[in-house]
Amino acid sequence: MKRAIFKKFIVILSIVLILIGSIFSIVFSDILMDKTKNNLLYILRIADNTINYDSNLKEQLDVIKDIENNESTRITIFDYEGNVLADSEVNDHTTMEKHNKREEVMEAINGGSGFAKRNSETLGIPMLYVSCLSKNGHYILRIAVPFSGILQYSGILFPAILISIGFTLVIAILLANQFARSITKPLLEIMEELRKLKEENPEFHFKEYEYEEMNMIADTIMEMSKAVKESMKQIEFEKMVRQEFFSNASHELKTPLTSVRGYIELLENDIVTDENQKKNFLTRIKKETQNMTSLINDILMISRLETKEAEVEMSEVRICPLLSEVCTSLEPLAKQCGVTIETNCKPLTIIANTQQIKELFTNLINNAIKYNKPDGKVMVTVTSEADKIIIIVEDTGVGIPQESKHRVFERFYRVDKGRSKKIGGTGLGLSIVKHVVNYYNGTIDLETKLNIGSKFMVYLPKKVNHDKIN
Numbered sequence: 001m002k003r004a005i006f007k008k009f010i011v012i013l014s015i016v017l018i019l020i021g022s023i024f025s026i027v028f029s030d031i032l033m034d035k036t037k038n039n040l041l042y043i044l045r046i047a048d049n050t051i052n053y054d055s056n057l058k059e060q061l062d063v064i065k066d067i068e069n070n071e072s073t074r075i076t077i078f079d080y081e082g083n084v085l086a087d088s089e090v091n092d093h094t095t096m097e098k099h100n101k102r103e104e105v106m107e108a109i110n111g112g113s114g115f116a117k118r119n120s121e122t123l124g125i126p127m128l129y130v131s132c133l134s135k136n137g138h139y140i141l142r143i144a145v146p147f148s149g150i151l152q153y154s155g156i157l158f159p160a161i162l163i164s165i166g167f168t169l170v171i172a173i174l175l176a177n178q179f180a181r182s183i184t185k186p187l188l189e190i191m192e193e194l195r196k197l198k199e200e201n202p203e204f205h206f207k208e209y210e211y212e213e214m215n216m217i218a219d220t221i222m223e224m225s226k227a228v229k230e231s232m233k234q235i236e237f238e239k240m241v242r243q244e245f246f247s248n249a250s251h252e253l254k255t256p257l258t259s260v261r262g263y264i265e266l267l268e269n270d271i272v273t274d275e276n277q278k279k280n281f282l283t284r285i286k287k288e289t290q291n292m293t294s295l296i297n298d299i300l301m302i303s304r305l306e307t308k309e310a311e312v313e314m315s316e317v318r319i320c321p322l323l324s325e326v327c328t329s330l331e332p333l334a335k336q337c338g339v340t341i342e343t344n345c346k347p348l349t350i351i352a353n354t355q356q357i358k359e360l361f362t363n364l365i366n367n368a369i370k371y372n373k374p375d376g377k378v379m380v381t382v383t384s385e386a387d388k389i390i391i392i393v394e395d396t397g398v399g400i401p402q403e404s405k406h407r408v409f410e411r412f413y414r415v416d417k418g419r420s421k422k423i424g425g426t427g428l429g430l431s432i433v434k435h436v437v438n439y440y441n442g443t444i445d446l447e448t449k450l451n452i453g454s455k456f457m458v459y460l461p462k463k464v465n466h467d468k469i470n
């Protein structure tokens, strides 16, 4: 990369030098040409002032030529028709052709002065011709000098150009090297840091660089590494949750299965003869299988909610009738626990799956009854606010310790294992509630105080994704 930057830098510099050189030589040539023309015109004007047109013109031209002191300079005098009257280089001017068609002569006749640049027919070298009309207006004076423009000064200019190019190149090489290094050095350092990716727990440290883009690369790497770490943590956590779930689920199934097997073996071996005892065993077997069925149903429900199964039947659910249905079904349990249920329901509807909303109410109210005190109360309120439906289930029960507040939504989590065993249940109820709430993009909050009671607040958006409605 360093080489590539270096090369590009030199290429750009060479292009710039060539461009500057070309522009300079064009401008310089123009100035030089202008200057020379004016000087020659000046000489012609002086000559015009000194020449006596009535005496020998050739002799006078030779004197002027001597003063001008340049071998190749040639001065010619024409009449108005372009006939040569005298020429500093030719002794017998009568042999010379008419010059009225020459560009510089025509221009002088028409405008007082004229210029032309062309190869001399006699010398075969580039010449500059300048002519002017004499003061009396009868003659045209012309001076011709060899002129090769800027090349005339090549002897002075080329060494100067070569020295400045060499000098510029040396400085440019040094600067290009430094510039390339200033880019590649941070990149190499970033690359070196990136090698840490092979390590198990990489910690990146980047310097503050001169170029903002480098800092942006470093920041992005830091952010990416943070995100990767977070997702690794999440994966680890999910792995642990899954393992815990499997061990809990198998444990929850193993216990009732063991007792069912025990009862069956007792019945099979005719150890129990008392008919009442036999009936009692069969009732227990039935209860255990019912428990297992409801456990499996709960697990299936969570798994369906987690995978956001497509074939969930959606309809307009009227909340109040559904709530009273749930309360009626829980009335025997409430009576048994000595708890009263109060409801305050605003007539609202939601597009949802009836079974899921029913599960949500059942689990929250069931808990509020189960974890209540004798003569306790359960208050269920359904209201709405802006675009949300708010469901509040409040009880005057045992409350939940602060450290368990967030864990109660985990699968199989129970605050008091011993007591929960007595009460029954698997610890999946609140997990189902949480999954239902997530399914509808809602939120759930919990306020609780030990021995005072708990308040579960569910917020469900009124508008659900209509793709889900069948």
Ligand SMILES: Nc1ncnc2c1ncn2[C@@H]1O[C@H](COP(=O)(O)OP(=O)(O)OP(=O)(O)O)[C@@H](O)[C@H]1O
Pocket: 363, 367, 368, 371, 372, 395, 397, 398, 399, 400, 408, 413, 414, 415, 416, 420, 424, 425, 426, 427, 428, 429, 430, 431, 454
């Ligand atoms: N209203 C409440 N008051 C006090 N504790 C509660 C309340 N609701 C839940 N808990 C605590 O949170 C735990 C988890 O509740 P969750 O509903 O998930 O399981 P569960 O009621 O034990 O079993 P399941 O609901 O599967 O029958 C409960 O075991 C209980 O300790």
Ligand SMILES: [Mg+2]
Pocket: 363, 366, 367, 425, 428, 429, 430
């Ligand atoms: Mg429960």
